[in-house]
Amino acid sequence: MMKNQEVHINALLDYERRRVERENQKPGHLTGIDCPICRNRGIVWVLDEKHITPVMKRCECMDRRAAASRIKKSGLTDALQGLTFQTYTACEKWQLDIKKAAIEYTRAPEGWFFIGGQVGCGKTHICTAILNELLKNKACVYMKWRDDVRDIKAKANDEAGSRLLERFKTASVLYIDDLFKGGITEADLNIAFEIINARYNSRSLLTIISTEKYINELIDLDEGIGSRIAQRSHGHQLEIGRDDRKNVRLRI
Numbered sequence: 001m002m003k004n005q006e007v008h009i010n011a012l013l014d015y016e017r018r019r020v021e022r023e024n025q026k027p028g029h030l031t032g033i034d035c036p037i038c039r040n041r042g043i044v045w046v047l048d049e050k051h052i053t054p055v056m057k058r059c060e061c062m063d064r065r066a067a068a069s070r071i072k073k074s075g076l077t078d079a080l081q082g083l084t085f086q087t088y089t090a091c092e093k094w095q096l097d098i099k100k101a102a103i104e105y106t107r108a109p110e111g112w113f114f115i116g117g118q119v120g121c122g123k124t125h126i127c128t129a130i131l132n133e134l135l136k137n138k139a140c141v142y143m144k145w146r147d148d149v150r151d152i153k154a155k156a157n158d159e160a161g162s163r164l165l166e167r168f169k170t171a172s173v174l175y176i177d178d179l180f181k182g183g184i185t186e187a188d189l190n191i192a193f194e195i196i197n198a199r200y201n202s203r204s205l206l207t208i209i210s211t212e213k214y215i216n217e218l219i220d221l222d223e224g225i226g227s228r229i230a231q232r233s234h235g236h237q238l239e240i241g242r243d244d245r246k247n248v249r250l251r252i
């Protein structure tokens, strides 16, 4: 290489290096996480020395920002975010069975996950743990049946009601916590059917359901709802015995 050609290239490299440094100093507008690497721009400039040109790279904080945004959109409260597999106490066999089935589902999520039966045996904890795990790379939505169905009914005649219903019908992953808790009216059954049927018809959507009821009780209550849940959750159905020993009937 000619000497003056080399000098020219070095000058160009120096110029581009300074330009990259300058660009990387500029603050961005992203909020939520304060990132010292990209100064909240979400991107960083690096110099491609071979081609003497700045190249834009996605900053590593973007994955964390996306995860934080998914958690925020999921509707999970801080308390629910603490319900993970790590914090689930499993000493007895029935608890270990539940945990094992939930972890297996999380590893290869397909179809629906159903857990029914005994009050206060950690159904919400285990289902929320599944949701927290899936949130790492999927958009998930939490539905507290009793509160959210009340909300949908209260807003039935306006845009907000149908938006809420739509959110539960179309979420990639939906967890319905304590389905049919707090009495069941005709309107409740209609709303449940609308959500369950929409999700039943879109095969790729994952649905997690906890309820005090068993599958056959759901079928007795409303065959359309119960049979759809039974069919889609086949392979991931857990029924916890309503007694002190809390036996688990795994239908896998």
Ligand SMILES: [Zn+2]
Pocket (backbone or CB within 6 Å): 035, 036, 037, 038, 039, 040, 041, 042, 043, 059, 060, 061, 062
């Ligand atoms: Zn960053």
